[in-house]
Amino acid sequence: MFFMCSHCVARYRTIKDIDRAGLDLRLWCYACQHTAVLDGIIWSTFEDRGFPLEIDQARAHFRCRRCRSKDVLLIPARATGFRPKGPENIAAAWFFARRSAAKKRR
Ligand SMILES: [Zn+2]
Numbered sequence: 466m467f468f469m470c471s472h473c474v475a476r477y478r479t480i481k482d483i484d485r486a487g488l489d490l491r492l493w494c495y496a497c498q499h500t501a502v503l504d505g506i507i508w509s510t511f512e513d514r515g516f517p518l519e520i521d522q523a524r525a526h527f528r529c530r531r532c533r534s535k536d537v538l539l540i541p542a543r544a545t546g547f548r549p550k551g552p553e554n555i556a557a558a559w560f561f562a563r564r565s566a567a568k569k570r571r
Pocket residue numbers: 494495496497498499529530531532533534
């Protein structure tokens with residue numbers, strides 16, 4: 466099984482929140498275990514089409530590219546090219562770096 470960590474659930478409610486944190490979206494297919502990474506900016510397409518931005522509902526609009534299954538999981542991914550947009554993101558990057566360092570010590 467694959468779980469979203471409690472930290473991610475608490476921090477990100479919408480796919481827009483994930484993009485704001487400077488992260489991309491990772492798609493994970495339950496049917497064939499195929500994974501794909503989408504640019505975090507995908508939320509703007511959702512907004513244009515009137516699709517919901519909440520992670521739980523947005524995932525219904527994705528489809529696995531390999532097996533066409535709609536049973537996919539959406540999780541935040543580390544951005545491939547981290548692009549800081551402002552002080553908020555720099556703070557977020559610092560926060561994540563500290564957090565993962567703290568986890569390793571446990
Ligand atoms: Zn699949």
